[in-house]
Amino acid sequence: MQPWAACHRSTVTNSQPAISARNLTLSLGTREAPVDILRGIDLDIARGSTVALLGPSGSGKSSLMAVLSGLERASGGSLQVAGADFATMDEDALAHARRGRIGIVLQAFHLLPTMTALENVATPMELAGADDAQVRARSELEAVGLGHRLDHYPQQLSGGEQQRVAIARAIAARPDLIFADEPTGNLDAATGHEIVELLFARRAETGATLLVITHDPELAQHCERVLTLADGRIASDTAA
Secondary structure, three states, X not given: OOOOHHHOOOOOOOOOOOEEEEEEEEEEEOOOOEEEEEEEEEEEEOOOOEEEEEOOOOOOHHHHHHHHOOOXXXXXXXXXXXXXXXXXXXXXXXXXXXXOOEEEEEOOOOOOOOOOHHHHHHHHHHHOOOOOHHHHHHHHHHHXXXXXXXXXXXXXXXXXXHHHHXXXXXXXXXXXXXXXXXXXXXXXXXXXXXXXXXXXXHHHHHOOEEEEEOOOHHHHOOOOEEEEXXXXXXXXXXXX
């Protein structure tokens, strides 16, 4: 059993799902030549649960995460996320709805190079109007083992340290939902295992719902639930 296996089990229960989607679709391209990316997704994800999303390249994994996290607007269907009706919102409303509700961790880190680790974590909370953003950012960076790197810029940090900053940024606001898209894709195996252990541990402490996209079946089996996508549809849905 991997070292993170014991720390991922959810402790939060609630009858209302964190995510509820019905006949969710996403089409790109033109009206005359649409490209169907998501083809009618029906999905409920329980609050506080851990879910892995598997599937080959082009199956729609990242597109589904983008829609569920509010980074992309669905073309059709209904979608409730953390109590908000994402299906009826425009892009500005979706951006507003994400604040405080959703944390996102990507494999490319997406840290701002002109900001220190502390500023990268604090700035999103400041933009959301948090009065204690600096204090919370410092606390979260200390929690991920970077209390001694607060004033360092991304280029002064290793890949693993940059991903720790990205995790701290995603979790500092205590969101209801955390999305992680191949969060270890740019890391070596040893560092990747450390990052996964940290991500699951921090999620367990906050009680957030976690959906992680991964190509690693060994990681996926340590989640409570595994969804497999194929051709824009859910091909299988199993409990670990």
